[in-house]
Amino acid sequence: MLELAVQMLRFRKGAFVATFAALAAGVMILMTCALLVESGLRYQGTPQWYAGAVAIVADGELTVPGPELFGETESTTAPLPEGGRVPESLVATLAAVPGVAAAVGDHSIAVTAPASPGTPVTGHGWGSAVLAPYRMIAGGPPRADREIAVDARLAAGGKLRPGDDVAVIVGGAERKFRVSGVVGAAAPRATVFFTDAQAARLDPNPGSFAAIGVLAEPGADRAAVIAAVRAAAGEARTYVDGRRGLVGQPEAVAARALTVQAGSAFGGYAAMIIIFVVAGTVGLSVRHRRRDLALLRAVAATPGQVRRLILGEVGLLSLLAAAVGVPAGLAATAWTRDQLVTRGFVPDTFVLRGGVLSALAVTVAVAVVALGAAWIAALRTSRIRPTEALGEAAVERALGGQVRIVSGLVCLGGAASLTGLTGATGGTTALGAATGMLYLFVLAVALLAPWINRAAARLLAPVLRTVWGSSGYLAAANLRANARGMVAVLTALVLSVGFGGAVWFLQDNLQRQVTVQHHEGTLAQQALVGSAGLPAAATARARKIPGVVAATGVRRTSVIVPNRLEAQAVPAQGIDPVGADQTLDLGVRAGSLADLRVSTVAVSTTQADAAGWKLGDDARLWLGDGTPVTLRIVALYDRGWGFGDVTLDTETLVGHTATGLDDHVLIRTAPGADAGPGLADLANAYPMSAVVGADRLSGELAGDLAVSSWLNKMLIAVLVGYAVLAAANTLVMAALARTRELALLRLVGVTRGQVKRMVQAEQAGLLGVALAIGSAVAAVTLSSVVHAVAGVRIPYVPALGAATIVGGTIALALVATMLPIGRVLRTPPVEGIGIRE
Amino acid sequence: MSPSAEIAVSVERVSRSYGGDQPVVALAGVDAAFRRGTATAVMGPSGSGKSTLLHCAAGLDRPSSGRVRIGATDLSALSEKALTELRRTRVGFVFQAFNLIGALTVEQNILLPSRLSGHRPDRAWLAEVVERVGLGDRLRHRPAELSGGQQQRVAIARALATRPEVIFCDEPTGALDTQTAAEVLSLLRSVVDDTGQTVVMVTHDPVAASYADRVLVLADGRIVHDMPQPGAEAIAEQLARLGRRQTVATREG
Ligand SMILES: Nc1ncnc2c1ncn2[C@@H]1O[C@H](COP(=O)(O)OP(=O)(O)OP(=O)(O)O)[C@@H](O)[C@H]1O
Numbered sequence A: 001m002l003e004l005a006v007q008m009l010r011f012r013k014g015a016f017v018a019t020f021a022a023l024a025a026g027v028m029i030l031m032t033c034a035l036l037v038e039s040g041l042r043y044q045g046t047p048q049w050y051a052g053a054v055a056i057v058a059d060g061e062l063t064v065p066g067p068e069l070f071g072e073t074e075s076t077t078a079p080l081p082e083g084g085r086v087p088e089s090l091v092a093t094l095a096a097v098p099g100v101a102a103a104v105g106d107h108s109i110a111v112t113a114p115a116s117p118g119t120p121v122t123g124h125g126w127g128s129a130v131l132a133p134y135r136m137i138a139g140g141p142p143r144a145d146r147e148i149a150v151d152a153r154l155a156a157g158g159k160l161r162p163g164d165d166v167a168v169i170v171g172g173a174e175r176k177f178r179v180s181g182v183v184g185a186a187a188p189r190a191t192v193f194f195t196d197a198q199a200a201r202l203d204p205n206p207g208s209f210a211a212i213g214v215l216a217e218p219g220a221d222r223a224a225v226i227a228a229v230r231a232a233a234g235e236a237r238t239y240v241d242g243r244r245g246l247v248g249q250p251e252a253v254a255a256r257a258l259t260v261q262a263g264s265a266f267g268g269y270a271a272m273i274i275i276f277v278v279a280g281t282v283g284l285s286v287r288h289r290r291r292d293l294a295l296l297r298a299v300a301a302t303p304g305q306v307r308r309l310i311l312g313e314v315g316l317l318s319l320l321a322a323a324v325g326v327p328a329g330l331a332a333t334a335w336t337r338d339q340l341v342t343r344g345f346v347p348d349t350f351v352l353r354g355g356v357l358s359a360l361a362v363t364v365a366v367a368v369v370a371l372g373a374a375w376i377a378a379l380r381t382s383r384i385r386p387t388e389a390l391g392e393a394a395v396e397r398a399l400g401g402q403v404r405i406v407s408g409l410v411c412l413g414g415a416a417s418l419t420g421l422t423g424a425t426g427g428t429t430a431l432g433a434a435t436g437m438l439y440l441f442v443l444a445v446a447l448l449a450p451w452i453n454r455a456a457a458r459l460l461a462p463v464l465r466t467v468w469g470s471s472g473y474l475a476a477a478n479l480r481a482n483a484r485g486m487v488a489v490l491t492a493l494v495l496s497v498g499f500g501g502a503v504w505f506l507q508d509n510l511q512r513q514v515t516v517q518h519h520e521g522t523l524a525q526q527a528l529v530g531s532a533g534l535p536a537a538a539t540a541r542a543r544k545i546p547g548v549v550a551a552t553g554v555r556r557t558s559v560i561v562p563n564r565l566e567a568q569a570v571p572a573q574g575i576d577p578v579g580a581d582q583t584l585d586l587g588v589r590a591g592s593l594a595d596l597r598v599s600t601v602a603v604s605t606t607q608a609d610a611a612g613w614k615l616g617d618d619a620r621l622w623l624g625d626g627t628p629v630t631l632r633i634v635a636l637y638d639r640g641w642g643f644g645d646v647t648l649d650t651e652t653l654v655g656h657t658a659t660g661l662d663d664h665v666l667i668r669t670a671p672g673a674d675a676g677p678g679l680a681d682l683a684n685a686y687p688m689s690a691v692v693g694a695d696r697l698s699g700e701l702a703g704d705l706a707v708s709s710w711l712n713k714m715l716i717a718v719l720v721g722y723a724v725l726a727a728a729n730t731l732v733m734a735a736l737a738r739t740r741e742l743a744l745l746r747l748v749g750v751t752r753g754q755v756k757r758m759v760q761a762e763q764a765g766l767l768g769v770a771l772a773i774g775s776a777v778a779a780v781t782l783s784s785v786v787h788a789v790a791g792v793r794i795p796y797v798p799a800l801g802a803a804t805i806v807g808g809t810i811a812l813a814l815v816a817t818m819l820p821i822g823r824v825l826r827t828p829p830v831e832g833i834g835i836r837e
Numbered sequence B: 001m002s003p004s005a006e007i008a009v010s011v012e013r014v015s016r017s018y019g020g021d022q023p024v025v026a027l028a029g030v031d032a033a034f035r036r037g038t039a040t041a042v043m044g045p046s047g048s049g050k051s052t053l054l055h056c057a058a059g060l061d062r063p064s065s066g067r068v069r070i071g072a073t074d075l076s077a078l079s080e081k082a083l084t085e086l087r088r089t090r091v092g093f094v095f096q097a098f099n100l101i102g103a104l105t106v107e108q109n110i111l112l113p114s115r116l117s118g119h120r121p122d123r124a125w126l127a128e129v130v131e132r133v134g135l136g137d138r139l140r141h142r143p144a145e146l147s148g149g150q151q152q153r154v155a156i157a158r159a160l161a162t163r164p165e166v167i168f169c170d171e172p173t174g175a176l177d178t179q180t181a182a183e184v185l186s187l188l189r190s191v192v193d194d195t196g197q198t199v200v201m202v203t204h205d206p207v208a209a210s211y212a213d214r215v216l217v218l219a220d221g222r223i224v225h226d227m228p229q230p231g232a233e234a235i236a237e238q239l240a241r242l243g244r245r246q247t248v249a250t251r252e253g
C-alpha cells in the first residue's frame, strides 16, 4: 500500500503540494511555539551570581489555593511581581543548621548610575560578594559608608578607577561615593557593592533580605545540608542547582513567564486553526480523487485498503512536512529569540534549548490531526459501494445528514451564548475568549456550509443572471450543484476574514483602550517623571509650588488577585489620595475614591466581575511581594485598562515594592497660573527627572504598549497569514480540479471568455457570501469581547485595516482562482476532457 | 458434475431501485443463471438496466431484493471486505468508462488486483494476455497517453490477469474499430473455450453479441428475450422489433 501511496503522491503532485504546504507551515508555527515553551521551561537565568552558595533561600513565588474543580482544589503558583522578601531573623536560623558554614543575607537594591545610563544596576552589601564569589581586579572592598566597589562593566562604561568619585542614584536621590575597587563581572546585571551597613540602610524594605545564601562546610553532605536548610527555611523557598539563577533576576523570571505563556497560548490558537486547515485541505484532496478511489474499490481494493492508502499518503506527507517544517521552525524560533533579545523582552542569556522534544511532539500532533482528517474523509469514500462511488464521482450527493445540521446549529448556539461573556480581564484572557468564540463560529459555518452555499446560490441567482447573463446563469447552477464541494473554500475564506477581522483588531482595541482611558482619565496637565524613581517627598514638594492646585504621586506595581478561574497578577497603582480627584478621573461607578485609606482599595469593574467582588466587600489579595492583605472595597471604576485594575493608597504599598519609589507625580495647575519656574526647580531637585505634559505620559504609555505587544502582533500576523495561505490553497485546488468540467463546457460551445466570466461570477458570489459571513463573525466576536473587557459597545476598527482585509480577500480570491483557471483554459479542451480528474 | 456446480453466476428475483425524489426501478425481479464455460451477451435499449444487472451480478452493487450467487457463494451474506476479496480473486470487471487509475502505468493497472490481494502474478499468463490485447509496447505508458480503445483493452487485460471464474464486461467493444473489436471478442471467446471461464458482456452491437452462446434482452428492468446463439441477424431483428414496440408504446401512452 505504501508503494502505491508513493506513486499516487508523485503523480498528483499539484494537489498534494497544497496539503503539504498546509502541513509544513503548520509544523513550522507549532514548532516555534513549542520550542519557545521548551526553552522557557528550561531557562534558569544565570546562576553565576549565586554560584558559590549551595542553596538560596528566598521567596520568589506565591502559591495560591485556586478554585475547586471537580471536588479538587487546584492551586496556582505565580512569580511575585515585586520579588518576595525573607526576614533578617532567618539568617541566624539558617546559620545554625548543621553543616552550614555561613548564611549570608543579600540586599538587592535598584541603583542607577548616571555615568552609564541604560545599564540596569543592582547594589549589594560587600558581605554577599562571597555568594558568587566575586574577585577583586583592582583596589579593595568598600570599608567606609562613602565607598563602593564597582564591577568591570561599570568601570569600563564610566571609565572608573579606584579612588575616582562617582555619583549613583539610590532611593530617588543622588549620592556621591568613592570607588574603592573594581571586581570582575559575574552577574548578568551590572553590580555595585556598598558596605553591609550602608546596604542595609539603603534597602527600601528594612528588616528583610531579598535572599539568603547558604554556604556549606567543606566536606559536608550536600544533600543532607539542603534537606536541613529546607526544613529550617519554613515558609520561604529553597532554590538549589540551576534554579538558583532565577532568584533575584526578575528579568529572567519574566522571560520565562513570557516565552512559556506566549508560546503555549499561541500554540493553542495555532493548533485550532491548523486542525481546521489541515482537515479542510486533506478532505478536499480526497474529495477530488473520489473517482480514482472508487475505481480502486471496484477493481478490488477492500475498504480497509483504500483507507490505508489514503492514510499512507497523508502519513508520508506529514513526515515530509515535518522534515521541512521542523528546520524551518528552528530558524523561525532563532529569529524570534533574536528579536525578543533586541527588543528587550528577554535577557541575552536566554538561549534556545532542547528541540528534540518539541519536534517530536509537534510532528506527532500534526500527523495525528492530518491522519484523523484523512480517516474521516476516507471513511465516506471507502464505506460506500463501488458502483455508488463510480456514480457519485460524477454527481454530487445530497447535502449531508441530520447530524451535520444539528451539530452545526449546536456550535452556532454555543458561539452565540459566548457573546454574553463577562469579566474577562487582561489581554491574554480576551484573546483566548475571542479565539474560542471565533473557532465555534467557523466550525458552525463549516458544518452548515452546504446549506449556506445552496441558499446563497438561490438568493444570488437572479443577481448573477442580470449582471453576467448566461455566464451568470451557469455560475448560479454550478454554485448550487457544487454546494458541498465549496465547503472547504467557504470555510477557509470565512476563517481568514473572521480571524483577521477579530483577533488583529482586538489587539488594536486593547492597546487603544489603554491610551484612550489614560488620556481621558488624566485631569492633570503636567507630570513629573523620574526614570530613577521619585521619593514621596517629591509629591509634597510639588504641592507647595505656587500655582499648583493638586499633585498626586503614582506608584505602578502589580498585585495578585484570586480570580474565579485562577490567581492572576494584575496591574495596580498606588496613589496618594489627597487631592487625587483633581488629577485623576478613574471613571468611578460606585463608591468614592475619597475613602481610599491604608485599609481600603478601589478596583475596576472588570476586576470586580472577575473576582466576584462587590462594593463594600472585603477583598483578599496579595501585594507584589506576596504579603496577603484584606482591604475593603470603597470604589468601583471603569478605567481599569488605563490605570490598572487595582488602585491602592500608596501607604498600603510601603515596604512592599522593590524600589519603594513613585514612578511619576501628576500635577494640576490653576488656570492662568505660571508654575513653570517652580516646576523646573522641582525637576532639578530630583535626578534623572523631567516635567512633561500629561499627554506625553499617555503617549509614552502607547509607545511602551506598542513595544510590548510586538510579540502578540507578530504571532497573530503569522496565524492570519496561515489562514490566508489555507484559503489560497483551497481556491487553487478547487480551480485545478475543474479541468474536465471546464473542458466539457468549452466543447459544448461555451467560449473561453464566457467560461472566464462564469468563474468570475461564481467567485463574486462566493466572495460576497464569505465576506458577509466573515465580517459578521468578526464583528460579533470583536464587539462582544471588547464589550466584556472594556465596556465599550462599538469596537474601534481602523479604516485602513478594514480596507486591507476586504481588499486582501478579494485580491487573494482573484489571484488564487483566476490564475489557475487561466492555465486550465489554455489547454485545448479536447485534451482537458481526457485528463485524469 | 452437479447442476449447481455448472452454474457460475445465478441471479434470483433480483430487483434494484434507486431512491431519491423520483424513485427509479432499474431492475424488476430478474431471474437468470449463467452456466460455467459460456459467454452471454446482455442487450437492450439504453437505460434498460444492463449495467445495473452486471453490477449486481458482480457484487459491485447490492440488490434491493433478491439473491446473487457466484459459484456456491451467496453474496448477500458477505461483508464488504469479504465481497471485495471474492471479486478480487473470482471476478473480473470491465466498466463502460473511467476504467484506469491515472497515476499508474498500463502494467501497474493490469497488476493492480494481484497487488491488492498480495498474490504473485503469473508472468507467463500476463505476457500472453498483454500480447493478445496488443499492448506489449505500451506497458510503461500512462492511461492519459492512450486512446479510448487502448484504455478499454488495458481494462480487459486487467480483468483477465487474475484468471477469474467470471468476467463481466460493460460494452467492451464500444470504442473499438471493427478489427480490434474482433480481436478482443475472440480473446474473450477463447478464454471461454480454452479455460472454461464464464463471460457476461453488455453490448449494443449484434455482431459482438453473435460471439456469445446466448443473448439476454432487457427492457425496463425485465428480461424480455432469452435467445440461445441466435446469430447476428436474428439479434438485429429482435432489437429492431423491441425498438418499434417501444415507439408504439410511447405513442399510445
Ligand atoms: N445512481 C443512480 N441513481 C438513480 N438512478 C439510476 C442510478 N444509476 C442508474 N439509474 C437508473 O437506472 C436505470 C438503469 O440504468 P443502467 O445504467 O443499468 O442502464 P443501461 O441499461 O446500462 O444503459 P446504457 O445502455 O445507457 O448504459 C436507468 O433508468 C438509470 O437512469
Ligand SMILES: [Mg+2]
Pocket (backbone or CB within 6 Å): B050, B051, B052, B096, B170
Ligand atoms: Mg450501461
